[in-house]
Each structure stands twice: as structure tokens, then as C-alpha cells.
Amino acid sequence: MIETYQAQLDLLCEVFNVEKPNLIIWNRNHSAYSSLTNTINMRTRISPFQLTLEDSLLHEFAHYLTRRISGNEYQFDYFTGRRRRQVSPHGKEFFNNLLKVIAVWHDNIDKYSWSGEYKRIQQYAKPFRNQNAT
Numbered sequence: 001m002i003e004t005y006q007a008q009l010d011l012l013c014e015v016f017n018v019e020k021p022n023l024i025i026w027n028r029n030h031s032a033y034s035s036l037t038n039t040i041n042m043r044t045r046i047s048p049f050q051l052t053l054e055d056s057l058l059h060e061f062a063h064y065l066t067r068r069i070s071g072n073e074y075q076f077d078y079f080t081g082r083r084r085r086q087v088s089p090h091g092k093e094f095f096n097n098l099l100k101v102i103a104v105w106h107d108n109i110d111k112y113s114w115s116g117e118y119k120r121i122q123q124y125a126k127p128f129r130n131q132n133a134t
């Protein structure tokens with residue numbers, strides 16, 4: 001599994017001409033990108049209600065790209081000593097990057113497992129998708 005993910009990630013980094021983030025497989029049922037450690041954490045469990053594992057990596061890679069393009073998603077708040085979120089994690093900027101990643105990887109964006117995406121992202125994607133697609 002790690003080899004498959006790493007190969008996919010290497011290819012994406014090459015196409016988008018970016019350094020490689022860290023990659024970890026973890027024992028949780030969701031994937032995530034941490035900008036603090038610059039690590040993509042991937043799940044291995046397959047669920048019909050979630051993105052495919054391949055698409056899950058595309059989603060997390062889009063978070064990584066968004067962080068690289070717009071700087072840190074988090075900024076340290078000196079008054080509270082806490083991190084503040086600067087960019088909506090699933091906002092328009094993230095979506096635009098996700099769309100680019102999907103278009104490069106799948107050629108046709110309708111091949112992405114959209115039904116496993118957050119509703120908000122599905123809404124953003126509607127104008128870009130084939131009208132007949134589900």
C-alpha cells in the first residue's frame with residue numbers, strides 16, 4: 001500500500017513540480033494533511049461512502065498544494081498562543097487546486113469519486129461536471 005501511495009505521490013510532485021511532502025499510513029478511517037509537519041497521512045480502509053484511496057490521496061495532495069501556494073494554512077496567534085486557521089480548508093482556493101489535480105490525474109474529472117466528497121465540494125464541482133454524471 002505504501003509503495004502505491006508513494007508512487008502516486010512522486011508522480012504528482014513531478015507533474016506539479018513541487019518538493020515531496022512526508023507520507024505516512026495511519027490506522028484511522030480518514031486521511032489528512034498536516035501543514036505543521038508537512039505530512040500526508042493516508043488511511044487504508046476502503047469504504048463505499050468515502051473517496052477511493054487513490055482519490056483520497058488526490059484530495060490530500062490538493063491540501064498540500066494549497067498550503068504551498070497560499071502559505072501556511074495556519075498562523076500562530078501570539079496573544080492566545082494558539083494556531084489560527086487562515087484559509088478555509090475546503091474553500092474555493094482548495095477546490096481550484098483539487099480540480100487541477102483531478103484533471104491531471106484522471107484526465108476526465110467525472111472519473112473522480114465525487115459522491116465521497118464533502119457536500120460543499122460537490123456543489124463547487126457541479127458547473128465543471130458532465131450534466132449526465134451522478
Ligand SMILES: [Zn+2]
Nearest residue numbers: 059063089090
Ligand atoms: Zn480535506
